Amino acid sequence: MAGAVLENLSTRKLIALCVVLLLFQAAFFMLGGIIAPSPTTAYPHLTNKCVDTGKHRHKQQWFIPWGEFACEKIVDLEDAIEQEIVANQIVFSIEIPNRPNKMSRWFQYILTVMDITIAYHNENPLGPDPVITMEISLGYRNEGDAPGDWKELIKTTEERKLECTFDRPLIPESNDYTYHCDPMPFMELGSCHHDYYLINIRVPVHEHKDINLDLGKLQDIHIIEIHQNGGFTKVWFALKTFVTPLIIMMTIWFWRRVCALNRQSVLMERTILALGISLIILDLPIEWLTLSVDIPFMLLISDIRQGIFYSMLLSFWIIFAGEHLMDQTERNRLSVYWTQVTAIVFGCTCLFVFDMCERGVQLSNPFYSIWITDTGKNLAMAFIIVAGICASLYFMFLCYMVYRVFRNISVKKTALPAMAKARQLHYQGLIYRFKFFMFFTLLCAAMTVIFFIITQVNEGRWKWGEEHTVEVNSAFFTGVYGMWNIYVFAVLSLYAPSHKDPRKYESTVQNGDVSGSSNEEYELRRTLTDSAATEEPSELYRMTGKTAQD
Amino acid sequence: MIWCCLFLCFLLWFQVTAVPMWWALGVSYSPASVEEISCGQIPGLVSKQLRFCRRNQELMPSVAEGAQLGIRECQNQFKGRRWNCTTVGNDQSVFGNVLNNASRETAFVHAILSAGLVHTVTRACASGELLSCGCDSKRKPPPEEGWKWGGCSEDIRYGTRFSRDFLDPQENPRYARSVMNLHNNEAGRQTIAKTMETQCKCHGLSGSCEVKTCWKQQSAFKILGDLLKEKYDSAPEMKVTRHKEMRGWQEELIPKYDHFKQPTSADLIYYEPSPNFCKHDPSIGSFGTEGRRCNATSNGIEGCDLMCCGRGYNTIPEEVVERCECQFIWCCKVKCKSCRRMYDLHTCK
Numbered sequence: 001m002a003g004a005v006l007e008n009l010s011t012r013k014l015i016a017l018c019v020v021l022l023l024f025q026a027a028f029f030m031l032g033g034i035i036a037p038s039p040t041t042a043y044p045h046l047t048n049k050c051v052d053t054g055k056h057r058h059k060q061q062w063f064i065p066w067g068e069f070a071c072e073k074i075v076d077l078e079d080a081i082e083q084e085i086v087a088n089q090i091v092f093s094i095e096i097p098n099r100p101n102k103m104s105r106w107f108q109y110i111l112t113v114m115d116i117t118i119a120y121h122n123e124n125p126l127g128p129d130p131v132i133t134m135e136i137s138l139g140y141r142n143e144g145d146a147p148g149d150w151k152e153l154i155k156t157t158e159e160r161k162l163e164c165t166f167d168r169p170l171i172p173e174s175n176d177y178t179y180h181c182d183p184m185p186f187m188e189l190g191s192c193h194h195d196y197y198l199i200n201i202r203v204p205v206h207e208h209k210d211i212n213l214d215l216g217k218l219q220d221i222h223i224i225e226i227h228q229n230g231g232f233t234k235v236w237f238a239l240k241t242f243v244t245p246l247i248i249m250m251t252i253w254f255w256r257r258v259c260a261l262n263r264q265s266v267l268m269e270r271t272i273l274a275l276g277i278s279l280i281i282l283d284l285p286i287e288w289l290t291l292s293v294d295i296p297f298m299l300l301i302s303d304i305r306q307g308i309f310y311s312m313l314l315s316f317w318i319i320f321a322g323e324h325l326m327d328q329t330e331r332n333r334l335s336v337y338w339t340q341v342t343a344i345v346f347g348c349t350c351l352f353v354f355d356m357c358e359r360g361v362q363l364s365n366p367f368y369s370i371w372i373t374d375t376g377k378n379l380a381m382a383f384i385i386v387a388g389i390c391a392s393l394y395f396m397f398l399c400y401m402v403y404r405v406f407r408n409i410s411v412k413k414t415a416l417p418a419m420a421k422a423r424q425l426h427y428q429g430l431i432y433r434f435k436f437f438m439f440f441t442l443l444c445a446a447m448t449v450i451f452f453i454i455t456q457v458n459e460g461r462w463k464w465g466e467e468h469t470v471e472v473n474s475a476f477f478t479g480v481y482g483m484w485n486i487y488v489f490a491v492l493s494l495y496a497p498s499h500k501d502p503r504k505y506e507s508t509v510q511n512g513d514v515s516g517s518s519n520e521e522y523e524l525r526r527t528l529t530d531s532a533a534t535e536e537p538s539e540l541y542r543m544t545g546k547t548a549q550d
Numbered sequence: 551m552i553w554c555c556l557f558l559c560f561l562l563w564f565q566v567t568a569v570p571m572w573w574a575l576g577v578s579y580s581p582a583s584v585e586e587i588s589c590g591q592i593p594g595l596v597s598k599q600l601r602f603c604r605r606n607q608e609l610m611p612s613v614a615e616g617a618q619l620g621i622r623e624c625q626n627q628f629k630g631r632r633w634n635c636t637t638v639g640n641d642q643s644v645f646g647n648v649l650n651n652a653s654r655e656t657a658f659v660h661a662i663l664s665a666g667l668v669h670t671v672t673r674a675c676a677s678g679e680l681l682s683c684g685c686d687s688k689r690k691p692p693p694e695e696g697w698k699w700g701g702c703s704e705d706i707r708y709g710t711r712f713s714r715d716f717l718d719p720q721e722n723p724r725y726a727r728s729v730m731n732l733h734n735n736e737a738g739r740q741t742i743a744k745t746m747e748t749q750c751k752c753h754g755l756s757g758s759c760e761v762k763t764c765w766k767q768q769s770a771f772k773i774l775g776d777l778l779k780e781k782y783d784s785a786p787e788m789k790v791t792r793h794k795e796m797r798g799w800q801e802e803l804i805p806k807y808d809h810f811k812q813p814t815s816a817d818l819i820y821y822e823p824s825p826n827f828c829k830h831d832p833s834i835g836s837f838g839t840e841g842r843r844c845n846a847t848s849n850g851i852e853g854c855d856l857m858c859c860g861r862g863y864n865t866i867p868e869e870v871v872e873r874c875e876c877q878f879i880w881c882c883k884v885k886c887k888s889c890r891r892m893y894d895l896h897t898c899k
Contacts (some may be wrong), residue, residue, distance in 0.1 A: 031568040037700025042751070042765035044705070065678055075581040080882035087881045101697045113751050115767060124878035178770045183749050205879055215880045222676070226751060226763045231699035306755050355756050384756075405737040456759070 006436060006494040007429045009514045017261075017493075021486050022312070028239070028482025033475030036235040040228050044115075047201065047221045049074050051085055062139055062150045063091040063200050069148040074485070077219060085203040087212070092221045097196040104229035105291050106197065107192040109299055111200075114186035118164060118179045119218040122172045126179060127214025130162045135202040136367055138187070149200050158367045161374075162215075183224065185369040188362050190296040192227060198376045199223065233287075234476055239478055240285040247283055250492045251276035257496045267332045271319045272495055278312035279488045281305055302358045304352070311348040313484075314394060315341055317441065321533035322403040322438035324428065324434040326408045341396045347390030354383035405434060433495070444487050451476045569649065570594035570642030572717075574608075575642060576617025577637065587614060593642040598719040606682065609712065611665060612674040620666030623775040624659060630841050630852030632827040632859075636661075648835025652727050653824040658782045660731050661738030661818055662775065664713050668742050669771055672709035683708045690738050702773070705766045706746060710739050726790040726801040726821065733803075733819050740816040741777050745769045785818040786810050828859035839898045846896045858898035868895045 006014075041123060050063035050071035063071040071093065074080055080090065083160065094112070099105055104108075118126055126432070135157050164179040187199075205212045258269045267275075282305045290298055318340040323332070334341065357380070360370045370376040384501035412427050419427070455476045570593035579587075587610040589595070589603035603610065621644065624635040638646040651655050675683035683704060696702055717735050721728035746766040754760025788803040804811060805838055805855060813819050825831070830838030844854035844863055855861045870893070871884035 039761065040753075040763040040764045041701030041703045043701075043703050043767055044676050045678065046673060046766060048677055048679075079582075081884060083882075085882055087879070087883075090881055095678060097680050097697075098675075100685075104696065104698050111751065111753055111763075113749075115749070117770075119770070121878070123876050176770070177770055183751065185751075203880065207879065211881055217878070218880055222767065223764055224749075224767075226753070227701075229699065234699075298663070302627050303755055310741045313694045358757065452760075456762070 003498045004495045005498045006432060006433055008498045009494070017490075021490060025479070025483055025486055028486075029479035031235060031468040031482075032478030033472070035231075036471060036474040036478065037229045037470050039232045039473050039477055040226055042224050042226045043097065045094045045096065045098070045223045045225060047094050047223060048092045049077065050200075051080075051089040052091055054089070055188070060374060062148070062198060063093040063138075064148065064150075064198065065093045065095055067147060087203060092201040092203070092224050094199050096199070096225050103192050103197065103227075104197045104230050105192060106233045107227040108233055108287070108290065109190050109227060110187070110189040110197070111226040112188075113183045113224040113226070114160070115183045115222040115224060116162065116181050116218060117222070118162075118168055118181060119176050119217040119219050120170075121177060121217045122170065122173050122175055122311065124217055125170065126162070126164055126166075128214035130164070130214050130216070131159050132162060132203060132517040133157065133159050133211050135204060137200045138366070139198040139200075141196045141198070143195045153197075154366065156365055156367055158372075160372055161257060168269070169331065176396050180218075185371055186223060187366045188299075188359070188369075189366050190299040190359065191290060191294050193290075193294040217521040232477075235474070235478065237285055237287060238281050239481065240287070243482070244280065244283040244285060247276065247279050247489060247492075249488055251280060253510065254492045257353065257499075260499075261497050266321060266323075267334065268323045269494075269497070271316050272491060275312050275316045275488055276492050278309045279485065282309040283485070291297045296363055300355065300363070303355050303359065307348050307352060307355075309484075311344050314344045318344075318394070318398055318401065320437060321405055321434075324405055324430055325401070326405070326412060331395060333513045340394060342393045343397070345388045347387040347394070350383045350390070354380055354382040354387075357383075409434070427471065436494075437487065437491075438486070440490065444483055447483060448480050451480060554680055569848050570751070571644060571649075572599075572613070572720075573617035573621065573739065574642045574644050575614040576619075576621050577613075579614035579618055581611070581615065591890045594720070596720055599716060602716055602719070606712070606716075608680055609671060610681065612670045612680075613716070615664060615674075616667035616670035617772055618666075619670060620659075620663035623666070623771055626772070627658075627662075627775045627779045630850070630857075631884055632851070632857060633824070633836075634842075636837050645689065646835045646837075647833060648825075651824065652820055652822040654782055654818070657734045657737075657785060657818040657820045658778060659662070659779050660734040661741065661781070664717055664735040665738035665742040665774055665778070666771070667713040667717070667759055668706055668709040668739055669768065669774070670709075672706045672768060675704070675708055690895075691873060693864050706743060706768070709743065710743065713739055724798070724800055726803055726888070728819060729801060730788070730819055733815070737781065737816050737818050738778065741781065742768075744816070745774050756809050764832040770857050775785050781816075781818045784818055786813045787823075788813075790821055792801065826859065828861075837893075842898050844896050846894070852894055854898065862898045863896045863898050866895045868893060873876050 004441055009017075042334075048065035048071075050065065050073055052061075053072060065071065065073070071091070074083070074090075075083070079088070096112075097427045111373070116132070120126075135155075138153045140153050149361040157470050161182075162181055166174075166177070166179045168174040168177055189197075203212055203215070203218070207213065251273065255273055258273070259263050287298065289295060295301075315337075318337055319334075322337060347350040357371045357376075361370075407432050412431065416427060455473050572594055574593045575591075586607070589607070589610070589845075592603065592610075592613075595603065598758050619633070621637060625637075625896065628635040633648065635645070639645050643649055645655075645659060652832070657695050671683075673681050674762065692781070713735070718732060721732050723729055723732060747769055748764055748766055750762050750764040752759035752762050754762070786805045790805040791802050791804055792799050794800075795801065803819060806821070825834050825836045827836045827840060829836060832841065839857055839859060840858060842856040845852050846854050846863070846865070851857070870891055872889050872891055874889040876884055876886040878884050
């Protein structure tokens, strides 16, 4: 990479650019923190216990918790004993959302979590390794439809393993205290296309098949519904729509500069281009489509897009560090980085397979979760552990490489005064470029980590005087998203080849020198002509070999 | 007209003996009844509460349930005590004259009933029965837009606000007794807020915790009962001081003993000693322990020594038929055998 814009930019211009980018960064944070609401909200629903009186056996019947077509309800399951109601007649029913609201397509997705309340009873304790088997139907209705006109989305039988603990002695005095059960994944819908959703759950008992016999004193089922807040979606879409054209323009500009160079592009430039393209893929606001078309696979696509960007970013770092190693080994080929890139690709593939197993299968059955069975859980853990190992391997590689770069930098720095002017400038340029990049990258990474920790530790909302609140979570999402956009934007603009080269030797490049990396070429000539060439014979030898390859 | 007069006399008579309280609603309430609860039926409401009731008519079944829950839990917590949260039939104060005293018992009853209200209103909101919970209509954007823009998960805030708005107007904060009731009502609400469990779900990229959503889940009401019982046992005694203000005398409560720290807003407070509840004396709300069952082997408060106040106890051998070897099948089937068992029944003299 010859003379990047960064090296030739005057300090004033660089500062101006940095200030502008910082202002944008601040705006991105404020956008999330002040304008947007919190990214998601959870709504705990208590299921209503409807009784199937068996009046409408012949057709698919929905049990609607309230309203005109409300079912017959019982408040407490204890009451059912006297009324001689059996388990198969009890239908746990909720309508999402609660009255008087309705869902909106801006909500993007619906996640639900199931929380079961089981009371201890010394004569009827929860069995060992209890499994609950449920017959679930999910229906939907839209604004214009008749009140009782629910259409079926899916009907399925699902099993969930209960993970419950009871922290009191198992004696009659502990009766009516509840077990502490972990909330279980229940349903994930990748789109929120309809206005109302209805969930009916039956927990049938089959004494011969040993189904649902050891559930203890199951009292209540809570379903917690989570969706993205409409306001956050709007802000998010606006952000994406705003940054996409900028990044597209910048990438085109970058590539045109590279093409104008009259030589083949080097690996560094191709990597930066790929980074730009992967960011465009991530930014492209195709989510707008969800407002008119039902796209349940949008969550999956978003995951894939994020994965592409992250893997590209990681590859970019390793290649950038490698290309600035200054140990005069020939790189400039992707194959040199095969270990690191393999780690990235392998790790990302693992996560992709895992994601396909979870969100992919959920496309056909929203009640599926890889975490609910033991094998699935182990498999999922295996994928995540392998991905984790890949990630740590990668970071070890990266740290080692950066360490080598810094070692070389200090070696070169001591050697600098003895070098010829051209080599001095060349190495100074490399060092400056690398240091700037390191600083910038570390800053972004540190900001991401710090903000992540803040969001995890904090309650998610900061009070600002009496009325103003700052949504920390939203600020994190828009801020960090904006920051990586700015990062790529800056890389695209600052590391693009410069038109003007302050060094006198630019003529060699312009003189139709098409033999690959012009940088080393003129450097080589300089070293050959300069008397200083004697300082590193082995290096000289290597470089000659390199030119021959080119 | 005559009926009206009679009713008034009746009311006045009750004013002298025991204050009618809203929680009388819980005694007769059954969730199966279809009859609407009219605000006029609820005993002891002041006009501000009546107006609030009429505005929130749909919540009144939850109020009744809350009262029922509170009374049941009170009795459950005080099962083996001399005062066992006895309810008096046909009395609009439910617990009789014991509440005329600014004692620990009164403090506990106020706290648990105010918390019971929070519990049942929150539950009713979560089940979607009520139209009025959810988005706060007082907010700037209309509720419809507010729900779409930023959602409005109220968890127990709605219930707490409701309990505050409904119960607190009953008290006139100039009098010590009202100051105490207000404090204990609030203590109940604060304690129930502490029993809420926070649960979270991670749903970021590949299920990572990049995106995490948390919510609060109510725990069993029994846990609240336990907590309040602890607070009952450790409640600091206060004393009444008065000072002159623009509008007249203002009564205040300060800790009776200087070396005790100031109670927090979640602690129960009282300023009159409780009777020992040994002898039957309805005027102070004591029903005595004569005839109460006790445990001959226990040294605790449920043991015969303490329960019978040293009067001794009778022992009668008794045979009972109990259900045993039960087999439970969810939800509602119980197969039991009946067993005969002999045991000694101890009752206080």
